[in-house]
Amino acid sequence: GYSARMEHAGGGVIFRQLFEPVSCTYTYLLADPGSKEAVLIDPVLETVDRDVKxxxxxxxxxxxxVNTHCHADHITGTGLLKKKLYGTKSAISRHSGAKADIMLSDGDSITFGKHCLNVRNTPGHTDGCVTLVTGDQSMAFTGDALLIRGCGRTDFQQGCSKTLYNSVHTQIFSLPGHCLIYPAHDYKGQTVSTVYEEKKFNPRLTKSLEEFVKIMANLNLPKPAKIDVAVPANLVCGLHDV
Amino acid sequence: GYSARMEHAGGGVIFRQLFEPVSCTYTYLLADPGSKEAVLIDPVLETVDRDVKxxxxxxxxxxxxVNTHCHADHITGTGLLKKKLYGTKSAISRHSGAKADIMLSDGDSITFGKHCLNVRNTPGHTDGCVTLVTGDQSMAFTGDALLIRGCGRTDFQQGCSKTLYNSVHTQIFSLPGHCLIYPAHDYKGQTVSTVYEEKKFNPRLTKSLEEFVKIMANLNLPKPAKIDVAVPANLVCGLHDV
Ligand SMILES: [Fe+2]
Ligand SMILES: [Fe+2]
Incomplete structure (x- = not known):
């Protein structure tokens, strides 16, 4: 039996899931109760004031x-957060093409107090997608690589469905079954899943590689509405022309 | 230090927070991993299929x-759930005026496997509002009595601001500081709070009773858009004229 439970844990981490409804983006706050050091994953420009408060x-x-990748659907809040909260460093994959204070490589760790997030390269949605896994492998922040019962599109920004399939299978589905999956987006009001569930019920990634490639080639999605504004801005922490 | 952490706990409870974006309602699924018995709090008619799946x-x-109260802003999914999932019983406060299989009183318990939710009457938003508290007092489902940095309105449905103030102070703020607060709604993308935080930062309920009554009398909110449809429907588990 796996389960997802919120609890007051002495050795625990402070954790908050936050939502931005226009782009349906989840921002995650993690912090160490002892040192009070915090990490924010995928902040959105429009909700920076809420998050700072x-x-x-x-x-x-x-x-x-930290951004899980260079987003095409919203402008990141990292640049503005650096201005509002002195001492904050921005971070993104070195394969993203974007600028940041910390350029992440596979295997790197982001530490906060006695906790850490380990970086796993999970390209396919973009070249610079990472999945961030807590040190105890109880939570994985998968960006757009793996969504709840879905995955990010692969038809823009160096997308490659074969690469995405391999990333999810080798880097995410290899985590413990009870590991909680926290994606960058959800469009159906779902907040969390588990590795166990996605390995069993994800309608795309439970298929063979060949079938997956076919599904992804036939999604016929419209061009991301904000891509021409968001990508240039996100290459410089969201501060381009803002 | 308090903290909110999701974890795989052997003796834990399966827990899912789900969101319905039109009414900004949170539905909560709790289940016992052993017996597989589950409770759903505040299901919404439009998202019944997602929840059943x-x-x-x-x-x-x-x-x-179970409904935390007779909602005015959306139609409950309890009646439809009873039809789709054989054996499900509906529950609501006996002070709500609504019909259900189980009429809840203060101090009652809703058991699922080896877990339970304890019923605390928290009137004020309506006469029949309850807060549901897990047996270990780690989580409280507060309906519209206490929202994150807010509270439900008191100008409809037998609302009384003085009663609400007393309910929150005696029945919710008396819980442990680390107890997680899960409300029926959030309009800012916030998913969870704690008793500690609301006692310290709630802009309304940290005030004196006199100031609170004044604040609530001057909100000047529009009439709830769906009240004339939702309330009659919710008096009969959401199945009236649906
Ligand atoms: Fe993306
Ligand atoms: Fe309500």
Missing amino acids: LIDELGLKLKVA | LIDELGLKLKVA
């Missing part, structure tokens, strides 16, 4: 604002 | 579908 109220110090 | 995939048996 929460960080202040909880008495946290934002150490790193 | 998830319950099926997780191999759960829905025992009780």
Whole structure:
């Protein structure tokens, strides 16, 4: 039996899932209760004030604002957060093409107090997609590589469905079954899944590689509405022409 | 230090927070991993199919579908769930004026496997509002009595701001500081809070009773858009004229 439970844990991590409804993006706050050091994953420009207020109220110090990839559907809040919360460093994959204070490589760790997030390269949606896994492998922040019962598109931004399939199978489905999956987006009001569930019920990634490639080639999605504004901005932490 | 952490716990509870974006309603699924018995809190008519699919995939048996109160902003999914998942019982406060299989009183317990939810009457938003607290007091489902940095309105449906203030202070703020607060709604993308935080940062309920009554009397909110449809429907588990 696997389960997802919120609890007050002495050795635990402070954790908050936050939602931005226009782009349906999840932002995640993680912090160490002892040192108060915090990491924010995938902040959105429009919700920076909400996030800063929460960080202040909880008495946290934002150490790193990290993007799972160079987003095409919203402008990142990392640049503005650096201005509002002195000392915050931005981070993104070195394969993203974007600028940041910390350029992440596969196997790197982002530490906050006695906790850490380990970086796994999971390209396919873009070349610079990473999945961030907590040190105890209880939570994985999968960006657009793996969504709940879905996955990110592969028809823009160096997308490659074969690469995405291999990333998910080797880097995410190899995690423990009870590991909680927290994606960058959800469009159906779902907040969390598990490795176990996605290996069993994901309608795309449970298929063979060949079938997956065919599914992804036939999605016929419209061009991302904000891509021409968001990508140039996100290459420089969201501060381009904003 | 308090914290909110998701984890795989052997003795834990399966827990899912689900969102319905039109009414900004949170539905909560709780289940016992051993017996697979489940409880659904505040299901919404429009998302019943999503919820039934998830319950099926997780191999759960829905025992009780419970409403924290007779909602005015959306139609409950309890009646439809009873039709789709045989054996499900509906539950609501006996002070709600609504019909259900189980009429809840203060101090009652809703059990699922080796877990339970304890009923606390928290009137004020309506006469029949309850807060559901897990047996270990780690989570409280507060309906519209206490929202994250807010609270439900008190100008409809037998609302009384003085009663709401007393309910929150005596029945919710008396819980442990680390107890997680899961409300029926959020309009800012926030998913969870704690008793500690609301006692410290709730802009309304940290005030004196006199100031709170004044704040609530001057909100000047429009009439709930769906009240004339939703309330009659919710008095009969959402199955009236649907
Ligand atoms: Fe993306
Ligand atoms: Fe309500």
